[in-house]
Each structure stands twice: as structure tokens, then as C-alpha cells.
Amino acid sequence: MPYGSSEKAADRPSVPVAIKILVAGGFGVGKTTLVSSVSEVRPLRTEEDMSEPSSLVDQLEGVERKTTTTVAMDFGRISISDDLVVYLFGTPGQRRFWFMWDELAYGALGAVVMADTRRLADCFPSIDYFERNGMPFVVAVNCFDDARRYPSETMRSALNLTEDVPLLLCDARQRTSSRDVLVALVEHAVARLSDGPAVTPAR
Amino acid sequence: MTSGGPWPFVLRPDGGERVVRPYALTAGRTRPSGASIDLVAQVSVVRTMGAELAPELVSDLGPEHLRLLRFCRARVSVADLATEIDLPLGVVRILLADLRERGLVSISQPAAAGLNDVRILREVADALRKL
Numbered sequence: 001m002p003y004g005s006s007e008k009a010a011d012r013p014s015v016p017v018a019i020k021i022l023v024a025g026g027f028g029v030g031k032t033t034l035v036s037s038v039s040e041v042r043p044l045r046t047e048e049d050m051s052e053p054s055s056l057v058d059q060l061e062g063v064e065r066k067t068t069t070t071v072a073m074d075f076g077r078i079s080i081s082d083d084l085v086v087y088l089f090g091t092p093g094q095r096r097f098w099f100m101w102d103e104l105a106y107g108a109l110g111a112v113v114m115a116d117t118r119r120l121a122d123c124f125p126s127i128d129y130f131e132r133n134g135m136p137f138v139v140a141v142n143c144f145d146d147a148r149r150y151p152s153e154t155m156r157s158a159l160n161l162t163e164d165v166p167l168l169l170c171d172a173r174q175r176t177s178s179r180d181v182l183v184a185l186v187e188h189a190v191a192r193l194s195d196g197p198a199v200t201p202a203r
Numbered sequence: 204m205t206s207g208g209p210w211p212f213v214l215r216p217d218g219g220e221r222v223v224r225p226y227a228l229t230a231g232r233t234r235p236s237g238a239s240i241d242l243v244a245q246v247s248v249v250r251t252m253g254a255e256l257a258p259e260l261v262s263d264l265g266p267e268h269l270r271l272l273r274f275c276r277a278r279v280s281v282a283d284l285a286t287e288i289d290l291p292l293g294v295v296r297i298l299l300a301d302l303r304e305r306g307l308v309s310i311s312q313p314a315a316a317g318l319n320d321v322r323i324l325r326e327v328a329d330a331l332r333k334l
Binding site: 016017018019020038042043044045046070075077078080081084085086087089103104106107109175176179182183186187189190193194 | 241242243245278280282283285286289290291292293313318319321323324325326327328330331332334
């Protein structure tokens with residue numbers, strides 16, 4: 001049964017299948033644009049405990065007692081049917097936000113890592129993260145109008161991507177283009193199920 | 204609404220803007236009670252607010268609890284609730300756990316099983332193609 005276990009099964013026998021997809025990448029790479037081109041996007045606020053690495057970055061002088069930081073995520077929902085809903089979470093990609101990714105990644109189908117050729121290194125931490133926890137991911141290079149185009153092979157090698165990780169060019173402003181990225185991710189997850197070991201929820 | 208409960212809250216006289224810091228709504232608690240609550244867990248009311256509710260169940264609930272109860276009359280995800288009610292996720296989780304403890308809402312954790320079901324994933328891919 002693909003349905004979730006219910007604490008009070010008698011009250012609500014069927015729970016919709018929730019497909020969680022993360023959209024990661026550096027600041028200004030187009031995460032919000034991508035999520036909003038395929039769904040109605042809303043800001044989701046989280047108040048997170050400050051992690052050690054974050055404490056090194058954030059200036060705490062004068063706010064020594066501040067122990068939480070507010071992180072806004074882009075939240076989008078695509079209802080496929082009453083029983084099947086895709087949830088998109090656009091998350092900040094910097095390494096200092098990894099502490100909140102563990103929870104986001106739990107039970108997620110996979111991730112879209114967005115890249116900008118002008119600042120390719122910004123997506124390295126995201127790629128590192130998903131490689132480490134074995135979650136399926138695709139890299140979507142957002143083709144900004146003024147950014148130089150490079151052959152896929154050049155970008156693959158710059159990102160040090162293994163062959164099995166799909167790399168796509170996209171225009172996050174275009175609904176069809178963003179949609180194709182999501183389709184590629186789902187197909188990649190299916191392919192991994194078919195030939196690889198079963199996907200285990202990351203944590 | 205009650206004002207003597209354990210959840211301090213301050214609303215402007217016009218009933219608008221919240222002026223307390225978010226965790227004041229949870230009496231300073233930063234962790235929800237009971238089992239963890241996933242971002243995409245589905246919440247629904249078990250008992251609707253009304254005359255049948257025992258006063259001791261709701262007498263010390265804050266207005267944010269009651270707002271949450273109203274929003275989850277139809278089944279809704281935790282993330283949806285947090286955006287609807289415009290409170291940080293952590294706060295929403297704590298308030299939901301309070302409601303769960305009183306048996307007012309049921310929270311169904313989503314199963315990761317769908318992720319290993321090729322049939323479901325193909326259905327998702329097909330539906331996305333039609334977007």
C-alpha cells in the first residue's frame with residue numbers, strides 16, 4: 001500500500017501520497033523562479049537553531065542571545081489528484097543551511113540542483129550534499145540571457161558529475177522548461193529504482 | 204478567547220498584527236511533544252470545535268491553536284498550514300503537537316513507500332508532463 005500509516009486510521013483511512021522534491025542551489029540561481037513557474041509559490045518560514053558553522057558566519061555581536069535564525073523557503077504544491085500531491089521546497093544551498101536539509105531530505109523523492117554558469121561553484125555544496133546521502137538528483141543549468149553557454153561535457157567536467165547524474169539546460173521562467181526538469185528528476189528516480197539498489201530515505 | 208492560559212499572546216486592539224515573538228506563542232518551548240511531525244504530514248481535525256468539545260480541552264488554548272484548528276477542517280499538510288497561518292514551521296509543529304495531545308487533530312505521517320513504487324512515480328511523471 002502506498003499510503004501513509006495513520007495514527008488514527010479509523011478517522012482518515014487513506015492518506016494521500018506526498019512526493020517531496022527539493023530545489024537547491026546558490027543564492028539568486030532561480031530556485032524561486034522555477035518553483036513559481038510550475039506551482040503557486042508561497043514563502044514558508046522556519047525558525048532554526050543556529051548551527052555551529054552558522055555561528056562562525058553570522059555576526060553575533062550585540063545579539064549574543066540570539067539562538068535561532070529565520071530561514072525562508074519557497075514552498076510550492078502541485079496537486080496531481082486527491083491522493084497524489086507533489087510538494088516543492090526551494091532551499092538555500094549554502095553549507096551553513098545543511099542542518100535543516102537533513103529534515104527536508106527525509107523521505108524526499110529527490111532534488112533539483114540549480115546552477116548558473118557565471119557562478120558555478122555556488123552549487124557545489126548542494127551537489128556534495130546529495131551525493132553524500134545518496135539521494136537522486138539532477139542538475140539544471142539555468143540559462144540566464146547574459147550568461148555564456150558551454151557544452152554539456154564541459155559543465156559536467158567542471159561540476160565533476162558522474163555519468164549517471166542528468167544535466168539539463170533550462171529556462172526557469174518557462175513553465176514547460178521547469179516542468180521538463182521535474183520530469184527528468186522523476187524519471188531519473190525511476191531509472192535508479194529499476195537498475196540500482198532501492199532508494200532508502202536519506203537521513 | 205481565554206487570556207489566562209499558558210500561552211501568552213498579544214494582539215493589537217484592532218485584532219491585526221501580532222506583536223509577540225513567535226516562540227512566545229509556545230510558552231518558550233522549542234520542541235513539539237510526542238512523535239516528530241513531518242513537513243508534509245497530513246493534518247485533519249478529529250473533533251470539530253463546537254458545543255460537544257469539553258471545556259477543559261480548549262479552555263487554555265491560545266488563539267493560534269484555534270486558528271490552526273479552523274484551517275485543518277479539511278485535510279492539509281503541515282507546510283500548507285504554516286504558510287496559511289503565517290507562523291514559522293517550528294512554532295506550528297509545537298502548536299499542532301498540543302492539539303494532537305488533546306485528541307483534537309490527527310496527524311498522519313506520509314509514507315516513504317511511494318518513493319519505491321515505480322507505478323506511482325510514473326503516474327507523477329505523466330501528470331507533470333501535462334503541466
